[in-house]
Amino acid sequence: MQRNGLIGLTAGVALALSGWAQAETTVEMHAVSADGVGDSVGTVVAKDTDYGLLLTPDLSGLKAGLHGFHLHTNASCETSETDGEVTPGGAAGGHFDPDETGTHQGPYSDEGHLGDLPALTVGDDGKAATPVLAPRLTEADLAGHSLMIHQGGDNYSDEPKLGGGGSRVACGVIDGN
Numbered sequence: 001m002q003r004n005g006l007i008g009l010t011a012g013v014a015l016a017l018s019g020w021a022q023a024e025t026t027v028e029m030h031a032v033s034a035d036g037v038g039d040s041v042g043t044v045v046a047k048d049t050d051y052g053l054l055l056t057p058d059l060s061g062l063k064a065g066l067h068g069f070h071l072h073t074n075a076s077c078e079t080s081e082t083d084g085e086v087t088p089g090g091a092a093g094g095h096f097d098p099d100e101t102g103t104h105q106g107p108y109s110d111e112g113h114l115g116d117l118p119a120l121t122v123g124d125d126g127k128a129a130t131p132v133l134a135p136r137l138t139e140a141d142l143a144g145h146s147l148m149i150h151q152g153g154d155n156y157s158d159e160p161k162l163g164g165g166g167s168r169v170a171c172g173v174i175d176g177n
Contacts, residue, residue, distance in 0.1 A: 043057075117132060
């Protein structure tokens, strides 16, 4: 009887401890260009917190400065072509917008794309390691989509087009678990 109680207690402690270890999703990010998907530029780890989705980049080889950062609709980083013009990472589609708001309002407004994320900061050494928090997203929202890094900053408005983020420079596919 005492042995079974100890086994039950051990199993209970193990289950309790497993609840403390929150799951996380690691997304491999790749450079994108008109030639397609290129080499890895690092990873972004996504983890749920009490305050939203914490996205922790470990990236290198990017241009210094602010970069627009978004969750895109499709799980693809391939190019797309429209009217003879190739768009790097274009197969990722637009910003994830399940409520069909049609507006780019940034990560803190309930009025815009759910896929609008805080901008990434890249240091003079080409590395990004500062975490950002997306308060309206959870890890479960990521499956079947892609993360996209744009050249240039993001002013979280529709003017200039999609906040002025510029071309797509890196992308990572999140499998539809």
